[in-house]
Amino acid sequence: MQHFASDNYAPVHPEVMAAIIAANDGAAVSYGDDPVSVRLQERATEVFGEHARIFPVLNGTGANVISLMATTPRWGGVIASDVAHVHTDENGAPERVGGLKILAAPSVEGRIGPDAVDRYAGDLGNAHRAQPAVLSLTQVTELGTVYSPADLKLLADTAHSVGLRVHVDGSRLANAAATLGVGLREITSDVGVDIVSLGAAKNGGMLGEAVVVLADGAAGSGGSGGAAAGLAEAVPYLRKATMQLASKTRFVSAQLLALLGEPGTPTSGTGEGAPLWLRNAAHSNAMAARLRAGVEAAELTEIVRITCPTDANVVFATLPRPAADRLRAHARFYDWAPGETPDRVEVRWMCAWNTTEADVDGFVRALSDVL
Template sequence: MQQFASDNYAPVHPEVMAAIVAANDGPAVSYGDDPVSARLQDRAAEVFGERARIFPVLNGTGANVISLMAAAPRWGAVIASDVAHVHTDENGAPERVGGLKILAVPSVAGRIGPDAVDRYAGDLGNVHRAQPAVLSLTQVTELGTVYSPADLKLLADAAHAAGLLVHVDGSRLANAATTLGVGLREITTDVGVDVLSFGAAKNGGMLGEAVVVLSDGGSVAGASADLGEAVPYLRKATMQLASKTRFVSAQLLALLGEPGTPTSGTGEGAPLWLRNAAHSNGMATRLRAGIDAAGLTETVRITCPTDANVVFATLPRAAADRLRTHARFYDWAPGETADRVEVRWMCAWDTTEADVDGFVRALVGAV
């Protein structure tokens, strides 16, 4: 059965697997004091800027929780969109583990604007309210849309002006950079992001993500004077420090590229993160074009821009159920009427043109 459910379903990319095997050659110092992790740190400085410090962790929720805990005081709160993963899909981990209240604001196609900061800025200094300390943005958003560098700069400037730090949940950051035609630094460090959760598993990795600290974070009262000093302790305290960190570092290094190699490019000369993201984005574009060409627009209604590697649409529930005999995918939300449903069709680095074309044919038959 084909899968269009999640890019988490995809296998490990062969280059990532080869890097894991290479890291398995003999013993190495544990807990990140190994040569592979040292090279990863050097590469992070090349990719994100010389001040960047990278800390491999075990999963995306861990990366988000550690980032937010480092950026906020114990009494702090996090401003995020109403569809943010930290708000809807992490089982309350920022609240349960981090002790941080999520302040959700309405989004439009998954995105929020600078007015999200204004909405809660009046609570600053009010002892009766959780104190806004971090603005958390998701790139690519949960609805498959992308923030432009200009949008991110406006958001970061608004947050910093109010004394907040900026966190980006970048589980699909590679897809966003590819869509925008920029490097990873241009949509993080250069626009004022303070701390990043960098995703690997959705883009060809086996397991593991990273917290990337991009600033000292000293602008928020009660936050760590240096985010980079706080993260190692939080990583251990939240059970996200792998004893054999080199195997997580090897995956991240395979995606980002070895020190001294190009940080961008095209074709086989591009880093793996970009090649994988360009392919998965391209397959979603092909899927969207196939749906449009099939003349299904009256029955299959696209609900969000196809900015990255996912297509959102509504269709009759009965048709969705028939289509599920051909491929796995998830329902996202109720449709316009009780007999319709909104679904999410996700492409991955291993999705093929034949997969997409076969899915479109099955969709036509199901409808």
């Protein structure tokens, strides 16, 4: 059976698997003091900037919780969209584990604007309210949309102007960069992001993500000073305390290094010369675009209604519930939300690095058949 349910369903990319096997060579110092992790740190400065510090962790929820704990005091709050993964899909981990308060702001197609900061900035200094300390943005958003560099710069500047840090939940950061035609640095360090949860598993990895500390100054300082060294100093302790420190870190680092590229190799590019993260993300994005185009070309849009922009590797649509149920005999996918009427449902069709043109075309034919 084909899958269009999640990019988490995809297998490990062969280049990532080869890197894991290569790392499995003799003994190596544990907890990140191994040669692979050292090379990963060197590569992080090439990809994200000279101040970047990278900390491999076990999963995305852990990366988010550590990032938010590092940027937020015990009495603090996290401004995020009302559909943010940290708010809706992590079983309250930021609250339960981190002791934080999620301050949800209304989103439009998954994105929030500077008004999200303005909405809570008035609570600063009010002992009766959780104190907003960090703005958390999801890139790609939960609805498959992308923040432009200009959007991110405006949001970061707004957050910094009132003393907030900026976190990016980048489980699909690679897909956003591929869509925008930029490197990872251009949508993180260069626009004022302080800390990133860097995804790997959804883009060809086996397991493991990373926390990447980017800034080297206090919130709103524009990257000067030394206060942000506190973030990099805090993360190792938080990583251990939240059970996200792998003893054999080299095997997580090897995956990240395979995706980002070895030190000295290109950080962007096209074709086979591009780093693996970009090749994988560009392909999965292209398959989602092909899927949407196939639905539109089949003249199904009177019955199948695309509900969100297809900026990255996911298509959202509504269709009759019976048709969706019949289609699941051909491919697995998830319901997302109720449709416009009780007899319809909104679904999510996700493409991955290993989705083929034949997979997409077969899915479109099956959709035509069930309708």
